[in-house]
Amino acid sequence: MSDCHSSSTAEVIRTQDAKGHKIPVIALAGQPNMGKSTLFNLLTGLNQHVGNWPGKTVEQRSGNFSFNEREYHLVDLPGTYSLTANSPEEVITREFILTEKPDIVIAVVSAANLERSLYLVSELVCLPVPIVVALNMMDVARQEGIAVDAQELSQALNLPVIAITATKALGVRDLLQKAQEVIEHPTIVHPNVPEIRKDVADAIDLVEQKIAQYVPQDHPADWAALKLLEGDVEITKKLKASLPPEIEKSVSEILRENDDAMVAVASSRYNWIGDIVRRCVKKPKMGQISITERIDRIATHPVWGLFILAGILGLVFLADFYHWLTRSGLVG
Amino acid sequence: MQNSLNEVYLSEIPSGKNVIISALHEGNELNRRLTSLGFTPGTGVEIVQNFGHGPMIVTVRGMKIALGRGEAAKIFVYEDEKK
Numbered sequence: 001m002s003d004c005h006s007s008s009t010a011e012v013i014r015t016q017d018a019k020g021h022k023i024p025v026i027a028l029a030g031q032p033n034m035g036k037s038t039l040f041n042l043l044t045g046l047n048q049h050v051g052n053w054p055g056k057t058v059e060q061r062s063g064n065f066s067f068n069e070r071e072y073h074l075v076d077l078p079g080t081y082s083l084t085a086n087s088p089e090e091v092i093t094r095e096f097i098l099t100e101k102p103d104i105v106i107a108v109v110s111a112a113n114l115e116r117s118l119y120l121v122s123e124l125v126c127l128p129v130p131i132v133v134a135l136n137m138m139d140v141a142r143q144e145g146i147a148v149d150a151q152e153l154s155q156a157l158n159l160p161v162i163a164i165t166a167t168k169a170l171g172v173r174d175l176l177q178k179a180q181e182v183i184e185h186p187t188i189v190h191p192n193v194p195e196i197r198k199d200v201a202d203a204i205d206l207v208e209q210k211i212a213q214y215v216p217q218d219h220p221a222d223w224a225a226l227k228l229l230e231g232d233v234e235i236t237k238k239l240k241a242s243l244p245p246e247i248e249k250s251v252s253e254i255l256r257e258n259d260d261a262m263v264a265v266a267s268s269r270y271n272w273i274g275d276i277v278r279r280c281v282k283k284p285k286m287g288q289i290s291i292t293e294r295i296d297r298i299a300t301h302p303v304w305g306l307f308i309l310a311g312i313l314g315l316v317f318l319a320d321f322y323h324w325l326t327r328s329g330l331v332g
Numbered sequence: 333m334q335n336s337l338n339e340v341y342l343s344e345i346p347s348g349k350n351v352i353i354s355a356l357h358e359g360n361e362l363n364r365r366l367t368s369l370g371f372t373p374g375t376g377v378e379i380v381q382n383f384g385h386g387p388m389i390v391t392v393r394g395m396k397i398a399l400g401r402g403e404a405a406k407i408f409v410y411e412d413e414k415k
């Protein structure tokens with residue numbers, strides 16, 4: 001269906017260079033509203049292809065760019081809060097990382113809201129892929145009086161962290177430089193991963209041993225076991241199809257005994273994040289009310305909110321109507 | 333201090349109060365979503381806006397989130413006495 005539209009751009013978006021070598025693939029991952037698309041547009045400019053992920057009504061954007069005389073293929077993964085199969089976006093993101101094996105994932109996080117945005121990182125570090133963290137929105141954080149120490153964050157995560165401000169294109173060169181280094185000299189790094197409550201961690205190990213030889217291709221067994229305990233619908237379905245009945249029975253038994261595992265795993269991730277945030281974020285003293293908060297208070301009110309909505313719509317209508325009147329020569 | 337007698341649903345808490353999550357109601361699908369948004373037991377929640385009907389706004393982990401009443405009625409909380 002989209003072939004007729006994409007045929008012209010498809011020639012521009014190459015996956016092999018002139019010598020037939022595969023162009024390194026960089027994937028952009030991040031939660032919604034972290035500035036991921038700003039960074040994507042900044043890097044690819046007009047050289048991008050927009051389509052749908054196969055079989056999903058989720059937009060897929062990819063494009064090429066050159067840096068230091070090397071060409072790269074950039075894929076903008078959909079914005080996701082986590083990597084548990086809650087939505088098509090989350091399934092797409094993790095499937096892409098596991099099966100397409102990008103050369104590197106750039107995890108975009110917001111300095112203005114590090115605690116929230118590190119949740120996705122806490123899941124990404126469990127996947128077998130090199131990661132560089134782009135600490136975005138440094139300007140917004142500074143305006144709000146929040147100071148984030150990128151070096152400290154890098155040590156806490158044991159991952160490269162580059163501070164950027166995508167809207168002003170600050171720090172992007174450093175980010176690409178770092179990404180290039182990691183792609184060209186891949187070394188095995190072990191990022192710090194969240195430590196999970198002992199009893200749940202033991203259950204994960206046990207499940208991992210049982211399912212190890214049956215996990216779908218490209219899926220690490222420890223990761224699949226973790227997702228099973230989190231009650232991930234998709235992984236559960238996949239393994240149900242491939243596990244022999246007796247193993248499936250004993251695995252379900254373990255899952256039943258650990259029915260609070262999902263909450264325990266999420267809590268351990270947030271504890272891990274909490275420790276990191278305490279190490280590298282300095283927050284302003286509480287109590288000051290921002291302008292956004294003042295506007296929110298009125299705009300989300302059940303009565304005043306409606307008046308504001310009506311007012312804005314009315315203004316737009318009036319402006320448009322007035323414009324039409326003057327253009328048509330009926331007045332003025 | 334956890335006191336099971338004082339446990340109420342998040343949807344019943346008036347604006348301006350601070351509470352702590354004690355548990356999430358059964359229901360895996362919603363729980364997975366809520367936990368990944370930061371609603372885990374032991375976490376403090378500030379009720380920014382609750383008019384007693386319709387959706388409400390809460391602050392959790394420094395982020396404002398609009399919650400449907402039905403969703404808020406699946407989160408058990410108790411009052412945060414330190415605040």
